[in-house]
Amino acid sequence: MKNRTILLTGGGTAGHVSLNQALIPELKNLGFNVEYIGSKDGIESGLIPDSFPDVPYHAIASGKLRRYFSVKNFTDPVRVGAGLVQALNVIRKTKPVAIFSKGGFVSVPVAMAGKLMSVPVIIHESDVTPGLANKIAMPFANHIFTVFKETLKHVPKEKSTCTGSVIRSxxxxxxxxxxxxxxxxxxxxxxxxxxxxxxxxxxxxxxxxxxxxxxxxxxxxxxxxxxxxxxxxxxxxxxxxxxxxxxxxxxxxxxxxxxxxxxxxxxxxxxxxxxxxxxxxxxxxxxxxxxxxxxxxxxxxxxxxxxxxxxxxxxxxxxxxxxxxxxxxxxxxxxxxxNAESPKTAYEMAKLVAAHTKN
CATH class of the missing domain: 3.40.50.2000 (Glycogen Phosphorylase B;)
Known part of the structure; x- marks a missing residue:
């Protein structure tokens, strides 16, 4: 399994990075190579290389997906398109057996590229209702994990599982x-x-x-x-x-x-x-x-x-x-x-991710 690679993506806020930080060592323990796709200047561009200098970090272009009017709404699709091309190049080079996406704007072109390259895309949604980036990426996903049971009402049930929370060891x-x-x-x-x-x-x-x-x-x-x-x-x-x-x-x-x-x-x-x-x-x-x-x-x-x-x-x-x-x-x-339900460990979550990889 030593040549099997999983690509992680997610960024923009610490919440879109922290689970990936917890998963990296556990996925390595399971025998996977791990590489990361993030933005050029988002918080993940510092957190991931600083915490895991041995994990290759691929920076791609990322447009912000806004719910309000902005002149940048006309230029950001160009950045998303550039990010898609860059993500496709990373996937061709690394030949991953899965892509795990934690959300954030940078994850959208990565999920799209995964679908185009027939790589299983696994999305994790932490909030009660999906964020805009995950909403856009979900049609390209093979499976969606949620933290809240209530979230299952807002995602395709046939390809979704509530795992509960995941806590870093x-x-x-x-x-x-x-x-x-x-x-x-x-x-x-x-x-x-x-x-x-x-x-x-x-x-x-x-x-x-x-x-x-x-x-x-x-x-x-x-x-x-x-x-x-x-x-x-x-x-x-x-x-x-x-x-x-x-x-x-x-x-x-x-x-x-x-x-x-x-x-x-x-x-x-x-x-x-x-x-x-x-x-x-x-x-x-x-x-x-x-x-x-x-x-x-x-x-x-x-x-x-x-x-x-x-x-x-x-x-x-x-x-x-x-x-x-x-x-x-x-x-x-x-x-x-x-009396609350016990959270999952990062190792347990890594095993769930591994179960959805390409054979």
Missing amino acids: ELMDGSAAKGKEICNFNNDLPVLMVMGGSQGSAVINEAIRSNLTALLKQYNVIHLCGKGNADSSLMDLANYKQFEYVTHELPHLLHMTDFVVSRAGSNSIFEFLALKKPMLLIPLSKLKSRGDQILNARLFQQQGFAHVVEEEELTPERFLAEMQKLQMDEDLLVDAMT
Whole structure:
């Protein structure tokens, strides 16, 4: 099997890359060669080569698929066409036995090329409803995996399977002691982790910083604020640690965390669920997205895993009130999460992918 290659694709946000990062070592353990197709300047162009320098990275052109009017809507089809030609060339060269797509704009020409070259295309959809890129790519797919059972209503049932969430093995191996070393916290206050997504969130950052004096009386605060969003004037606060972005440190930081404030991206909230972290979710609004995070958050709220507040309703006063409610309901939330279905391991997901490869 050593010459059998699987091409992975996906990018644009960390959520479209993290599962691929978890699968790469497991697919290698199963005996596959792994190569990656991503965009030239998306987040994946840094994450994949940095984490896996031995995995060949093929950069292709990628147009953004917009739901709104933009002059670029007239030029991006040219980029998608160029990406299709480039993806076809990669497939001819690597002769993969399957393509696994995590979504994002770059994945569309790759899925199309796979179909044209009779290579099995496997799509993974993390959200309740498919994103635009996956919607376009699904007709070219041989099989679709979903995280939520509710998603099966929105995809072709005859070629779809709900696998549940997939959790990276390294997440479970984090160390609270290492997290404390990283942050240099030296008191017994509970730890609040704040995450605004890989790009950061101005709304969440403002909610935290406008309440920082009050919060630091009750918590040690870990603030993942997004690239370029660190505030140099807050660097010397004893129990406030801000990061623009973390990778290898995240499992350690999560293991030391008592409460989480976060957006509602599927990958992140299932990681909080696996670690049984009471969470306050502030989903990306419909004004800024297609509403997928709102659906994710509401399902978690209905199952008793999380509290939710819409960002349009978020004020400094409301935020502090929601944090008090979260702390009061800690035991109820942890009990509900304890009874949740166990996630799949990356190894189990890799075996599912391998079952759909070309013989």
